[in-house]
Amino acid sequence: MSKDSEITKNNKAWEKLFDKYKIIDNIEQKGYFEITASQINEFREARLMTKFDHRANLPKLFIDNNLSILPITRGSYIISNFEAYKDFEQLHDKITIVSFPEYIESIDYENITSEAIAINCVYISNILADFLGDDKLVPTVSGRMSSGKFSFNIWNKANKANITINVANSQVEIDGGFEGVNQLALIEAKNFIADDFLIRQLYYPYRLWSNKVSKKIIPIFLIYSNGIFSLYEYEFQDIDNYNSLCLVKQKNYSIEAVGISLNDISAVLNRVKIIQEPKIAFPQADKFERVINLCELLLDNEMTRDDITLNYAFTPRQTNYYTDAGRYLGLIDKRKKDNEIVFSLTEEGRKILRSKYKERQLKFVEVILRHKVFNEVLKFYLRYGKTPSKSKIVDIMKTSNLYNVEAENTYYRRASTVISWINWILDLPKGKA
Numbered sequence: 001m002s003k004d005s006e007i008t009k010n011n012k013a014w015e016k017l018f019d020k021y022k023i024i025d026n027i028e029q030k031g032y033f034e035i036t037a038s039q040i041n042e043f044r045e046a047r048l049m050t051k052f053d054h055r056a057n058l059p060k061l062f063i064d065n066n067l068s069i070l071p072i073t074r075g076s077y078i079i080s081n082f083e084a085y086k087d088f089e090q091l092h093d094k095i096t097i098v099s100f101p102e103y104i105e106s107i108d109y110e111n112i113t114s115e116a117i118a119i120n121c122v123y124i125s126n127i128l129a130d131f132l133g134d135d136k137l138v139p140t141v142s143g144r145m146s147s148g149k150f151s152f153n154i155w156n157k158a159n160k161a162n163i164t165i166n167v168a169n170s171q172v173e174i175d176g177g178f179e180g181v182n183q184l185a186l187i188e189a190k191n192f193i194a195d196d197f198l199i200r201q202l203y204y205p206y207r208l209w210s211n212k213v214s215k216k217i218i219p220i221f222l223i224y225s226n227g228i229f230s231l232y233e234y235e236f237q238d239i240d241n242y243n244s245l246c247l248v249k250q251k252n253y254s255i256e257a258v259g260i261s262l263n264d265i266s267a268v269l270n271r272v273k274i275i276q277e278p279k280i281a282f283p284q285a286d287k288f289e290r291v292i293n294l295c296e297l298l299l300d301n302e303m304t305r306d307d308i309t310l311n312y313a314f315t316p317r318q319t320n321y322y323t324d325a326g327r328y329l330g331l332i333d334k335r336k337k338d339n340e341i342v343f344s345l346t347e348e349g350r351k352i353l354r355s356k357y358k359e360r361q362l363k364f365v366e367v368i369l370r371h372k373v374f375n376e377v378l379k380f381y382l383r384y385g386k387t388p389s390k391s392k393i394v395d396i397m398k399t400s401n402l403y404n405v406e407a408e409n410t411y412y413r414r415a416s417t418v419i420s421w422i423n424w425i426l427d428l429p430k431g432k433a
Helices: 009-021 023-030 037-041 060-064 115-124 127-132 200-210 262-271 288-298 305-311 316-328 347-353 357-369 372-384 390-398 408-430
Strands: 033-036 068-073 076-080 085-087 095-098 143-146 149-156 161-168 171-174 176-179 183-190 196-198 216-225 228-236 245-255 332-337 340-345
Touching: 009 023, 009 033, 009 037, 009 060, 023 033, 023 076, 033 037, 037 076, 095 127, 115 127, 115 176, 115 183, 115 216, 115 228, 127 183, 127 228, 127 245, 149 200, 171 183, 171 200, 183 200, 196 200, 200 216, 200 228, 216 288, 262 357, 262 372, 262 408, 288 316, 288 332, 288 340, 288 347, 288 357, 288 408, 305 316, 305 340, 316 332, 340 347, 347 357, 357 372, 357 408, 372 390, 372 408, 390 408
Parallel strands: 068 161, 095 245, 183 216
Antiparallel strands: 033 076, 068 076, 085 196, 143 171, 149 161, 176 183, 216 228, 228 245, 332 340
16 A cells, blocks of 8 residues: 555644644643644644544544544644543344334335434334333434533543543534433434544533533434444443543344344355456455445445545545455445545445345345355355364465465455454344344
C-alpha cells in the first residue's frame, strides 16, 4: 500500500494545524490544548475535522501521540491524552425474536435504511419495552440541543490521573429519547458495526438531562445491521466521572426472523457451482458481519475510500481489506471518479440486500461457497464434524489457483479469514448475532 493512500484529507489538515500551533509542545507543557472552530476552518471545515466517533477515525497524529479531542463549547475543543473511548462488550450472542404489528405499512422492517427507522422499529415492536422492562415508554426528546454548563473528570493516560474539563453550551444530539414512569432512556443509534464508541455520545446527553428531570437517566447504545438489533444499557457510576461508564446489560433482537437450518446450508452447498478465482486479493477480513455491513452502507450511496475510513470505524488498511473482500465476492465495484477511488454495490449486491432475511443470509452463503477454498472447508466440516486445521486449509488454498498469494505466512493469515467466514455460516442455524 502506498504511503499516500494512508493519508486522508483530515490527516493532512491536522498536520498543518499541529505544526502551526505547536500542539504537541503545548500539551507537553500544559497537559492539554484548546482550539477553536475558526482556527480549524483555516485548513478544513471543523465539522469534518472533529467528528471521531471511534478510535479508528482519529487522524494519524492523534493515534501516534495517544490523543483525543472533545468539544467544550459550541465553537471550541480540547485536545489531550484522555481516554475518550470505550470498547463494546458483547455479553450474549443469542437472538430474541419479536413480532411487528401487522397494521404498520409505512416501515419495512426487513429493509431498514437509517438509524431513525431502526429506533422506530425497536419502539413499535416493543423491543425497547422488553429490554428495559417498561411498557409505559413513550417517545419524548430527540434532535440537537445545547448541553448547558457542567464539569467532569476524565482519565489522562499520559499523567495517569484525572483532569477536569469544563463544558459550556456544547452541541448535543440525541437520536431518540423514551420516557417511562420512572426512567428516561436516551438512545445513541448506529447502522454500522464498530469495536468501540466515543463515550461523549452518551455522557453529554446524560449530564444534560440529569439536570432537567428527576427520573433515572438510562444511556442506551443501539446498533442495527443485517436484521439484528443489538442494545447496550450503560450506567455512569459517578455522575462527575466520564470514565465511570459500565455495561449493565446487552441483548440482541430480530423481528420475525425465519430460522435457517443446517439443511438449508447443505442445500446451498450441494447446488452451488464453483467459479474461477477472480484477479482480486484473497480476503483478509475476518469479520464477515462487517463485509455485510459495508454492503449495507453502500446500498444508497457510493463512497470514496476516505468516506468509508472517516465515517465508519475503519482504519485505512481495513477499508482496503473489506472493500477487497466485497469485490472478491462480486458484491462491490471499484472505479475511478474525479481522480478518487469510488466504491459501489454491484447489481448482485443490491439484489441480495433487498431480499428478505432468510433469503439474504443464504445468498451470502452462496457467494462465499462458490469459491473453492470455502466450499472445500465447509464440506470437510460437514464430513468430520470439525473445522480443518490451518495447515489443512493452507493445503486447500494452494490447490485453488488463488490470485497473487505466494508467501507462506500470507497463506496462514488468509486462512484465519476462511475459518471466520465458515464459522459465520455455521452460526446461522444457531440463531446467533
